[in-house]
Amino acid sequence: MAHLRRIHHWSGEDLARLLREKARQHGLRSGIDRNRIWLWETGTTPSKESQLLLAEVLDVPAAALDELSWPHWLPAFEQPAPFTPLGSRAALREVQITRMDRRSFLVLSSSTLIEVAADWARIEPRHLSQALDGQHLDEELLTWLEERSGELRTHAAGPHPQVSTLIDAHLNTAIDLITHDRYTEAAGRRLHAVAADLAHCAAWLRFDADRHADAQRHWQAAVHAAHQAGDRDLAAVALSDLAYQATWLSRPADAVRVLEHARSRTRTAAARSLLDVRRARACALLQDRHATQRALSSAETELEQMRPNDTPAVVSWMSMADVNADAGRCWLDLGDPHRAGTAIDSGLGELDPRRARTKAVFLTYRTEGSLQNRDASAAAADARAALDTAIASGATRCIDLASALIRRLNTRTEQPMIELCEYARDRLAG
Template sequence: MLNVLNAGSRTEGQQMARAPRQRNEKLLTVIKECQWSYDACAVAVRAVAQENGETSASFDRSHVGHWIAGVTPSSRNSRFLAEAISRRLGRVVNPIDLGLRGTDSLEPDLIGLDWWEQAPATDLITVGRADLERREFGLAALYSLAALAVPLDSWQEIAERGRRAQGGVVPVGRSEIDAVRDMLTVFSRADERLGGGYARLAVVQYLTSDVAGYLQGRFSSAEDRKAMFSVAAETTYLAGWKAFDSSLHGLAQRYYVQALRLANEADDRPLAGFTLRAMAHQAVDLGHGQEALQLADAALAWSRGRATPAATALFTILTARGHAATGDKARTSAAIRAAETHLAKALPDDEPAWIRTSGFTETSLASQAGQALRDLGDLPAAETQLRRSIATRNPEAYRRIHTLTLANLADVQCGQGRLREATEHWNHAMDTMSGVTSGRASSAVKNIRTRLSSFGPRLPSFAKQLDQRATAFLRHDHPPTYT
């Protein structure tokens, strides 16, 4: 990843040497409203920066002091600051509200669009083209908690507005719908085997050209329109999932919002729930347990009465992840049991295409249950679930998630003090990573080094060899963002 933070810091450092400047009273007033010390503000900004890929971010109280004194932070650091303050105050705060001018051309793309007012195909093209044409877009897009507030009560009104906008000149029918479905199947299978970085931009290119064109076309029936918007939503979801797997969290969030819009236009509430579930998955992975729980609950609420048993199980197991992240053991266990009950009623042939494509089965449920139990600190139970997942998965068809599950199992074993077994599974995970282009897989390797470093000089030779292997992997690993 480009070291945008360091470049920004040099610019700010140069500015610090110049004088005089006008004190930024707007920023000072808002920081006081947050009831933050300069140190507390720096900690909050650093957390946002690290969440968005700046793992070496080193903000301290002096940075905050310089900003208040009138030094203008880089555009990216301004957005880190605005997002941290937005989270603290519970409302959207933009850099301009803090007395910080917009400093680059990405501002309209990142924070200037109301995703629920524009036509969905128009917004999809806006995001997709920015992703394709400007390399920095994916790096600059910030993950925002404010963007998780979807208008649940406005579903019908928003969908009706989209239907009234119909009327392009290109005729669209079943053959076009089937073509998009076939392409989605090809892309999805490759994604499961080769990771989110593989052909990510090919999916985006297909979305912004063929699919967006179909969405703006003329449909012979309302059912054809719904079918096209549904498969477009699935394809947009895949673009978001691939960005998520590539650790481009702000970009992934934008595609997820667009997938939700398209599912809404199709009046496909279960598919909307599937997207909300992905947003919950992202939120819990980033440490936002309460938000993850709210999104998982929304997935269940939005699809209630229309979701199949397997889909309901998938949404329910994400509530378990949310409950675990908030430390609620009783509700976590109850959600895991409920998900298993729902899944036992599933008939594979009756499940929607996105359940079959994602491969959600007992294997996937066990993986999510294992992670929930790990987050609760119940490591023996977590190990049982993760072993169950590994034993029942097709490792070639689902190579990426098999790799991640092996790494999770090793992490749980390490937490129980069984370093040799953990090392064996970490080595196995790295064996299966060959050919997988995934930011999450790279993060799993970084976690190996972090866990082993805690042993200090007492590290056994077999673990030292693993550490050397992980170091070599990370040295030669390149972020799979733009392939």
């Protein structure tokens, strides 16, 4: 409660007033005052009626009050689940709860996000035999889930809106089996690997839709499930995704600290290369040129050691295209547009054409480079291509990135910019 008030800059009296106003809207009288707020914050449980009013003020669905007890339904309740079989089950069940998800709201604060990464980095998986009773999960069902998980990961990269529903359905099945079924230790590891893979895919689909809190929950669930499966690279990559999200939302210092923990237990060169690139991005935003250069050099060195036969599916897409284009983004942030342009051009030229979302993001990088080089025609052409590619991908995050960039150009008087803004209005209106 106190944390929520700080987030919203409310005093105790401010929150009490909002609750009284909400009660009046329902034709009710309420005596909630700042002393009542203080009692709730120090251990007293609010009445069901008061909790319903509070849920409305905080945009939390009333159903969450039945699914989670007080104070766990509060959107700022951020105690990370421990990396134990029971803790991981709790993290997985979290993603099955339907919540109203404000697009920029994050469920994990900076300190909690870093704590999750630090805990994972120092805790080895406990033997699942402690939590398993030796009964066998249906082998045919488990094999089927493993096969579907791989297929859905492949399809999740394309513009298929139905894939999200399928991934959620399969993830819920895996979580229910983990929670309620009986299986051997070996089957348990396979089942947690399926849940980790699906939760990881589901997180990216939510991130692309700008549903950041929900994406956080799914990435955290993926870390837990991968930990129980003994898959260090998938857990590290999911942690690095949380770091990437932090960078995207202008929290690069958090990203650097999370990545330090995540990289400490990676097993493959491809995973380390990805984490190095993401560290470079965060360091560039922090204007640390030396750390950025060191991270990019490490990313290239690791990528050169990447071998297809020992590269897990979660990072099989990693290539020099990613290193080069993200290096370009780094040089833009560090004020070197010429060097940035060369790197981004190389990245776009090498990029797998099926990766439309990534291409849209890279095209916005090139647009910003052209703007720094004062080339209005090139910037307008790249911005148009970025918008078209983002719309074709169906990813809200990419559409918002491209359209926000174009909105910044709305006051420019060059003819290519005027035409670009008119084109964007027509496309987005359609």
